[in-house]
Amino acid sequence: MSKLNQDELFRVVEYSADAAERIGYSNYSYWRSVWQNFLKKKSAVFMALVFIVLVVFSFIALRIGNYPNYAELVSSPTETFLTPNSQYWFGTDNIGRDYWCQVWFSAQVSIKLALVVAIGEAIVGVIIGCLWGYVRWLDRPLTELYNIINNIPTVIYLTLVAMIVGQSFTIMAVSIIATHWLVMARNVRNLVLMYRDREYNLASRCLGTPVWRVLSKNIFPYLISVVILRLALSIPGTISLESTLSYLGLGLGFETPSLGLLLRNARNFFLVYPHLLVFPAVIVSLITVTFYLVGNAVSDAADPRNHV
Amino acid sequence: MFKYTVKRLLQSVLTVLIIVTIVFLCMRALPTDFFFTEDQMMKLDDQQKEDILAKAGLLDPIPTQLFRYYGQVLSGDFGTSRRIQNGTSVLEIIGGKFTISMRLGLTSMAISLTLGILLGVLQARQKDRLMDHVGTVYTVFVNSVPPLVSYSLVLVFGSRVLGLPSLYSNKNIGMSSILPVVCLALTSIAHYALWTRRYMVDESTKDYIKLARIKGMSTQSIMVKHILKNAFVPLVQYIPASIILTFGGTLLVERFFSVPGMGTLMVDAIQRYDTEVVQTCVMIYAFLGIIGVFLGDLAMTLFDPRIKLAGGGETR
Numbered sequence: 001m002s003k004l005n006q007d008e009l010f011r012v013v014e015y016s017a018d019a020a021e022r023i024g025y026s027n028y029s030y031w032r033s034v035w036q037n038f039l040k041k042k043s044a045v046f047m048a049l050v051f052i053v054l055v056v057f058s059f060i061a062l063r064i065g066n067y068p069n070y071a072e073l074v075s076s077p078t079e080t081f082l083t084p085n086s087q088y089w090f091g092t093d094n095i096g097r098d099y100w101c102q103v104w105f106s107a108q109v110s111i112k113l114a115l116v117v118a119i120g121e122a123i124v125g126v127i128i129g130c131l132w133g134y135v136r137w138l139d140r141p142l143t144e145l146y147n148i149i150n151n152i153p154t155v156i157y158l159t160l161v162a163m164i165v166g167q168s169f170t171i172m173a174v175s176i177i178a179t180h181w182l183v184m185a186r187n188v189r190n191l192v193l194m195y196r197d198r199e200y201n202l203a204s205r206c207l208g209t210p211v212w213r214v215l216s217k218n219i220f221p222y223l224i225s226v227v228i229l230r231l232a233l234s235i236p237g238t239i240s241l242e243s244t245l246s247y248l249g250l251g252l253g254f255e256t257p258s259l260g261l262l263l264r265n266a267r268n269f270f271l272v273y274p275h276l277l278v279f280p281a282v283i284v285s286l287i288t289v290t291f292y293l294v295g296n297a298v299s300d301a302a303d304p305r306n307h308v
Numbered sequence: 309m310f311k312y313t314v315k316r317l318l319q320s321v322l323t324v325l326i327i328v329t330i331v332f333l334c335m336r337a338l339p340t341d342f343f344f345t346e347d348q349m350m351k352l353d354d355q356q357k358e359d360i361l362a363k364a365g366l367l368d369p370i371p372t373q374l375f376r377y378y379g380q381v382l383s384g385d386f387g388t389s390r391r392i393q394n395g396t397s398v399l400e401i402i403g404g405k406f407t408i409s410m411r412l413g414l415t416s417m418a419i420s421l422t423l424g425i426l427l428g429v430l431q432a433r434q435k436d437r438l439m440d441h442v443g444t445v446y447t448v449f450v451n452s453v454p455p456l457v458s459y460s461l462v463l464v465f466g467s468r469v470l471g472l473p474s475l476y477s478n479k480n481i482g483m484s485s486i487l488p489v490v491c492l493a494l495t496s497i498a499h500y501a502l503w504t505r506r507y508m509v510d511e512s513t514k515d516y517i518k519l520a521r522i523k524g525m526s527t528q529s530i531m532v533k534h535i536l537k538n539a540f541v542p543l544v545q546y547i548p549a550s551i552i553l554t555f556g557g558t559l560l561v562e563r564f565f566s567v568p569g570m571g572t573l574m575v576d577a578i579q580r581y582d583t584e585v586v587q588t589c590v591m592i593y594a595f596l597g598i599i600g601v602f603l604g605d606l607a608m609t610l611f612d613p614r615i616k617l618a619g620g621g622e623t624r
Contacts, residue, residue, distance in 0.1 A: 147323060148323065148326055148327060148330070151323060151327055151593075151594050151597055151598075152327055152330065152331065152590065152594075153574070153590070153593055155559060155574065155575060156331065156334070156574070156578065156586075156590065159575055159578045159579065160334050160335075160337070160338070160578065163338060163342070163578070163579065164337060164338060164339070233451075236451070236452040236453075236454070239454055240454035240455055240456070243454045243456045243457075244454070244455065244456060244559070244560050247456055247560065247563070247564075248559065248560070248563055248575065250575070259454065259456070259457075260456060263456055263457075263460060267460075267564075270460065270464065271463070271464065271467060271468060271474065274464065277460050277461075277464060280457075281457045281460060281461065284453075284454060284457060285452075285453045285454075285457055288452040288453055288454065289448065289449070289452045289453065291452070292448060292451065292452035293448065293452075
């Protein structure tokens with residue numbers, strides 16, 4: 001026995017994900033549980049269907065309309081303010097352009113912008129939020145940065161960006177992401193701070209689990225529901241912000257129509273011609289309301305505390 | 309307490325200083341072309357433009373400009389406007405707009421606090437029954453429908469059905485303020501209702517409520533004496549901030565109803581390179597924000613004596 005030295009008695013085990021999982025909950029899959037929990041809520045499933053149908057239809061609608069592309073729209077001075085009829089399904093606006101095409105096109109632009117912003121915000125926010133919460137020395141500088149950025153009204157940034165850089169879809173998306181990641185990062189940071197020093201993470205760290213694995217396997221599942229909730233709020237939020245900015249003339253340029261631009265044009269007329277308000281308002285509200293409700297339901301379903 | 313207040317005050321002065329500096333630098337990043345009106349842009353040649361800019365001190369090195377501005381503010385001079393109202397002092401312009409925004413803001417706050425908390429209490433009392441569902445539908449609507457759409461609906465209903473004026477005018481302040489105030493209140497009612505309901509529902513599951521019920525207290529007095537009082541504490545923290553922030557006006561409502569208030573002033577000023585107006589506005593916003601948070605903390609200690617601000621070893 002004494003002849004055996006330290007190296008022969010103990011052997012360093014190679015880290016293997018398989019072996020680590022072997023003692024885990026049998027047959028449990030996180031995403032399957034999320035899916036099952038979500039399906040239990042019939043109203044949310046219905047809302048999700050409405051949302052998907054709307055998004056898909058917004059593409060079909062342009063094809064079956066008179067003008068498949070916004071650039072091809074023609075104005076005709078003789079056909080202004082027509083109410084909906086068999087040729088112009090949503091009527092025409094103040095310079096005689098087809099409203100059907102404008103409404104669906106702007107709905108698409110809004111959805112695209114909201115999705116791009118939501119994804120960008122989630123990626124930047126989660127990464128910075130995790131670092132902010134997990135790396136101790138980063139806490140102070142990032143908190144100060146947060147206080148400063150948070151105290152300057154968002155409108156200033158966006159106005160300045162619109163004036164210095166210009167107005168386009170990409171610029172708009174980037175500048176919204178550049179201010180909105182803060183909220184996500186802050187939420188994530190608070191959660192990471194809560195879970196960072198729990199016993200199971202201490203144990204994990206003692207067993208030599210690498211940091212990225214602690215973050216991705218031990219902490220991230222707790223974040224998913226909060227991240228999804230933020231996204232659910234962020235999409236209606238972005239659509240609102242975009243419409244507000246475009247209404248003020250600070251949003252997308254004139255060549256990309258959006259809800260804000262439509263209503264900005266219609267502001268002086270819709271008291272007399274209500275169809276200019278009703279169609280864009282109903283469609284955009286349906287999109288935001290359904291997404292908001294679906295997001296809330298998914299976020300409930302994604303909370304691991306509600307599983308099993 | 310005193311030491312804490314002073315420390316916090318100094319910190320806020322530093323924050324405001326940083327913010328003003330950043331905004332100052334951002335404004336200088338704008339091309340100087342915005343300094344001129346379209347008319348001037350066409351008529352003046354380059355040399356004349358240079359002269360005007362040099363006279364306004366805009367061609368000096370940025371640090372010189374910055375320190376000159378600090379000195380100016382310290383001596384209480386916030387400068388004069390160039391483009392919004394030529395030659396009028398910034399404080400005078402802001403003063404006029406401030407009152408308009410404040411009047412609208414305070415009215416809508418008073419309405420939304422009363423109605424919002426009332427709705428929240430009703431929802432919490434009738435949890436999972438009709439009133440609760442009505443309130444939930446309302447909050448979902450307000451939270452998810454873009455404000456531009458809901459304001460348009462208010463406008464159509466207000467002016468077509470009730471015959472109210474659709475634009476704000478100085479001649480008929482009372483009537484023409486109704487729609488803007490309703491729009492402002494629309495969102496904050498939902499906000500207060502949501503949080504009142506949530507805190508009250510949280511509170512009502514606690515043990516001491518059970519005890520009060522066992523003692524034989526009526527639901528009515530449990531609601532008012534215990535639940536509402538306790539649920540009000542977390543809520544009260546945000547009330548001063550939101551009251552104070554209404555002084556700053558809201559961009560969309562003011563633009564939508566053509567209210568000549570604070571909210572639209574800043575965007576106009578940025579677009580016209582009226583740097584001193586922008587800087588003063590930002591300073592005011594930052595101060596209002598900081599004071600709001602501070603008053604909120606104070607209010608919380610007043611409503612709940614267990615909370616102490618100066619307590620050592622606090623974790624954020």
